[in-house]
Amino acid sequence: MNPEDPTSQPFPEQERYAPPPIPSREPAFAGEASLAPPPPESSSARAATELAARIRREVGKVFLGQTEVVDQILASLLAGGHVLLEGKPGLGKTHLVLALSRACGIHFGRIQFTPDLMPTDVTGHTLYDMGSQKFQVRKGPVFTNLLLADEINRAPAKTQSALLEVMQERQVTIDGETIVLDPPFMAIATQNPIEQEGTYPLPEAQLDRFLMKVLIDYPELAHEIAIVANVAAAAAGQGLHPGGVQQVCTGDEILAAQQATAEVQAVEAVVRYAVNLARATRESAGISLGAGTRGAISLLRTGKAYAILAGRHFVSPDDIKRAVLPVFRHRVAIAPELAISGQDVDSALRAIIESVEAPR
Secondary structure (H helix, E strand, O other), rough: OOOOHHHOOOOOOOOOOOOOOOOOOOOOOOOOOOOOOOOOHHHHHHHHHHHHHHHHHOOOOOOOOOOOHHHHHHHHHHHHEEEEEEOOOOOHHHHHHHHHHHHHHEEEEEEEOOOOOOOOHEEEEEEEEEOOOOOOOOOOOOOOEEEEEEEEHOOHHHHHHHHHHHHHHEEEEEEEEEEEEEOOOOOEEEEEEOOOEEEEEEEHHHHHHOEEEEEEEEOHHHHHHHHHHHHOOOOOOOOOHHHHHOOOHHHHHHHHHHHHHHOOEEHHHHHHHHHHHHHHHOOOEEEEEEEEEEHHHHHHHHHHHHHHOOOOEEOOOOHHHHHHHHOOOOOOOHHHHHHHOOOOOHHHHHHHHHHHHOOO
């Protein structure tokens, strides 16, 4: 290799990833943009990391195993997003959400979606008060900080769509009056993947409102033995009960952690990598519906949250890779020929991760 010949340098155009540099020189000439040195890791970022660790530790007391599921829920909380939680019956989906609400010390609301549920049962309605001779607004269960929409696919599309405005805008309109929800607000919707009779699949417009689709599976053998032994040895309804979870933070601390997460640094190469992954889903022959721009935004937001969970104040390519499956699996659809061959969305996304070059 001749050092004088630039064409002989290995991979001359390959982007190399490194944490944001701290420039040590003045602009070389008048008008040159000076690269402001990135701030050191802030106390707010460290506080956000410590907050997530406290919540993880407390939830882990009653929700054994499934550490990646817990991290995905925490990442969505830090990123200010919503979660679609899917799993077979009896795996602790509701249990996890209840434990999270107790640990965070925020208001919790629950809606059991059924075929006869009306949109006003979700958002609220106006009621004529005979005493004051006026219409009074009766707020629905969405006026909370952490909302559990249990078995969301049991309700028809008209009722499901009642969550659209509140999930996207954090506000509810009742008879022309717009009411803003108190932050923080997070919706976790659950659905059962095995019973499709009498269900209403969520439309693409609503699926895209969820930051992540988290899959919860059977626990490992050791954890399942511990769960069964603990619950069976306790009084009815007491074993590993979420009521035993202690509050470890407040709503204001969560808001501060979300702000710190948004301020996590992402260099241009990492941003481009997230966009390239989203674009690759649109160009893949095995995927019939690719992720949109909101998917790329969600990928970067989740990557920032994973950086906070790891105790860093900058996003690495590994953070982005880790976020691809939960962020994209509900935003893409595989082609029929791929489905016939027995492959699923996750396997198609893993192939895309391998095909898109990551910055180094």
